[in-house]
């Protein structure tokens with residue numbers, strides 16, 4: 020796309036923003052409904068086909084992790100929007116008697132949504148739902164790595180919205196950089212912490228507000244009281260869904276020494292039950308998105324094995340189809356790149372620990388995680404871990420499901436993100452809380468207007484003491 024066109028689209032949205040903002044809840048619900056119909060009905064099959072073409076994503080997974088997630092967000096927003104948009108009265112302090120105060124959410128204006136490739140529909144249209152609900156104009160810039168899906172999403176947007184309201188632009192770093200140079204009112208970015216820093220620096224230039232939905236290494240603790248078979252089933256699902264290309268997937272296991280062997284065996288059994296003895300032949304297992312990510316993962320694997328890691332199961336791959344087997348590695352040294360970078364693939368390292376304090380120390384010595392999972396039947400130690408560690412979200416005795424509850428805020432903390440999304444939290448992210456105070460009668464404050472004298476000093480003393 021020509022960069023001049025980007026600027027034109029941006030300017031058109033700037034011009035139109037107050038018309039979009041002036042819409043009431045009924046009009047916004049209508050737009051959300053049209054988006055829902057397009058995703059759920061008209062474009063469901065094209066989206067499924069596009070994701071299959073982009074990285075072999077099984078159709079059921081497209082239904083559940085892409086289409087259903089967005090439709091669920093839309094249904095929730097449609098139901099709640101009238102309430103979210105209503106002005107909220109707040110109490111009046113006694114010194115301000117004679118006034119009333121309230122606040123309401125007003126749209127930020129023109130917003131930029133930059134999304135990654137791993138759940139391209141969900142992570143582009145999910146934030147868009149919140150942007151529309153809040154009354155914004157928006158430009159969407161999905162990842163260049165899923166071109167088929169981006170093309171279908173572009174068609175949906177062109178079908179439903181005029182360009183001066185919502186526009187989708189295709190392109191990679193160059194387009195993203197050009198967009199980031201523009202004075203958007205809000206930037207909602209989902210991607211890596213590395214690019215998150217670039218986005219935040221660019222936003223600082225215009226003091227644009229940001230939501231950064233980032234990634235990192237999410238630990239998964241399994242202690243000796245856990246139901247090992249149940250934990251293995253959920254972890255094998257959470258780690259190997261989308262071939263491990265999920266921001267909130269368990270990045271590595273922290274397992275209490277006494278149950279490490281049992282968990283390893285249970286995981287192997289579970290992987291066989293999900294994907295058969297040859298996962299490469301399974302229709303339920305996705306591929307790695309592109310050659311460069313495939314090579315990155317092969318390098319991680321070889322580096323770990325070179326440095327002495329032990330392969331428990333998996334470890335095979337095929338470059339032509341970008342297949343990498345579900346893999347468990349033990350005794351991975353800390354110096355291995357696998358233990359230093361977010362894995363974002365089907366390689367699962369297992370680290371062992373002896374007691375809870377050791378596990379907590381291991382976690383707290385690293386960046387704050389996007390998610391932290393605990394499998395345990397010991398309520399006291401579970402609560403202790405929740406209190407003594409920091410993460411964007413957590414699950415106890417399961418994984419990934421926190422993402423699906425739109426009543427919960429979703430997001431990271433510091434290195435794993437800034438700001439929250441989903442439901443009301445996403446709506447707030449795309450809104451400015453506008454405070455209004457209206458005076459109807461004279462207030463006591465007027466007694467303190469200049470010129471000052473000893474009487475006013477006495478009134479000030481009384482105010483300080485009693486109000």
Ligand code: NAD
Pocket residue numbers: 133134135136137138142160161162163190191192195196209210211212214215217232233234235265266267361363389430431436
């Ligand atoms: P990425 O950061 O490489 O790219 C994300 C987006 O930024 C893409 O649209 C890309 O075109 C753009 N981009 C890339 N480099 C850029 C640059 N230098 N300047 C401007 N824009 C640039 O991330 P990715 O590889 O697409 O996705 C994987 C990462 O995203 C992982 O770290 C994962 O944890 C994270 N993620 C987070 C969430 C979440 O909700 N927190 C969800 C999915 C993925």
